[in-house]
Amino acid sequence: MNEVIALLQAHRSIRKFKPQPVPDALIEEIVRCGQAAASSSNIQATTVIRVRDAGKRERLAELAGGQPYVASAGAFLVFCADLHRAKLVCEGQGGTFDPGMTEHFIIATTDVALAAQNCAVAAESLGLGICYIGGLRNNPQDVADLLQLPQAVYPVFGMCLGYPDQAPELKPRLPLTVVLKEDGYGDPGALAGIEPYDAQMRDYYRSRSGGTKDSSWSEELKVLATKSRPHMREFLARRGFTMK
Amino acid sequence: MNEVIALLQAHRSIRKFKPQPVPDALIEEIVRCGQAAASSSNIQATTVIRVRDAGKRERLAELAGGQPYVASAGAFLVFCADLHRAKLVCEGQGGTFDPGMTEHFIIATTDVALAAQNCAVAAESLGLGICYIGGLRNNPQDVADLLQLPQAVYPVFGMCLGYPDQAPELKPRLPLTVVLKEDGYGDPGALAGIEPYDAQMRDYYRSRSGGTKDSSWSEELKVLATKSRPHMREFLARRGFTMK
Structure with a gap:
């Protein structure tokens, strides 16, 4: 086992951080690593919004279902699936781009996740801890409004980053x-x-x-099954992701 | 910049491989790294099918739109978003699980992408090259039939792995x-x-x-815009992913 594999297999979500912020240069290096991940047809459908404003961080912590570390982590990134940029560029070329296609939704969502995981690995290699915040999808319209997301952009998840102030056990995985x-x-x-x-x-x-x-x-899966965020379909359709 | 960051930023897709196979122990270590990625509510919606059978590899190469390296790479993995397992487990608990919820589709697709990217990083750390094969979505029903995927499982993409026999330029990314x-x-x-x-x-x-x-x-985006795989919606709906 090499050091990279050891790093990957040592991942745990961190939800308690030391108060120190994460230097801008590290965030930039981390997001560059995200950009280096594969992208379907090089569409690069990922947009990352670093939220620095304290009031917005507090609001996002509430919108995510009351997760205080969204406000208190050294840094907080919102990973957005962005087909607005592709649409704008295609239209500039005299073409069209339909974000309503299911395939484009898959491409964009997958692009974001690949990029985000590279960011997670880069952050952990730098001694930071991270936690994905899928809870942004609890109130996605409010998140979109707060961050002024244009049509054809949706927040897939957030990510807390910071210097860990806890050392949780590894969560066992399926055989x-x-x-x-x-x-x-x-x-x-x-x-x-x-x-x-x-x-x-x-x-x-x-x-x-x-x-x-x-x-x-x-037993936990049975609980999860009820958390199906039934607003997502309508939210996405309003954004232009009509799942054609 | 540390070695992990250097590794991440050196990624390029590899499509030409030396003939030697990838040892089973490496594939297992790589997939364990995939499992170590974050998973939404620990649902672990990823199933990886390693395709070893030469006939199936040839068929997948065709189904992916004629990509010969799908057949010739040292190893080929199909990354599936799997809600069948969650459904089975929930039903065993006397509960239900509806793979038709849009939210569950996002959870499963994202889970797979996070896991796959960890696999990609692990593979590259071991000196392997990789290439994602989104082309499996060209003919997803045939892929599902070939691999006997049950309902509520779909192939998100494949991944070629092997010892690189080319050294392509880095593809520049957006600023x-x-x-x-x-x-x-x-x-x-x-x-x-x-x-x-x-x-x-x-x-x-x-x-x-x-x-x-x-x-x-x-200009390339304008071409991409036309490749919208309009069969995906119906294919997914037949699988149980009705996007409610």
């Missing part, structure tokens, strides 16, 4: 045999590997909560 | 000032930075093509 298959999907009813993982996650939750959280991966 | 903004999106009509980038990309295309390709980023 490799569950997620890596060969030549085909195999038996779709197979649950081998889930049961021991449930037991492992139960231990993890108990340990992390000091004994108060008694749950398994499967 | 940082175009993609990194502060506190808000700013002027949505601004195109500053695009013009010099177009000139830079024209030089890049000329150099890479030995003078035969005379195009800019903006």
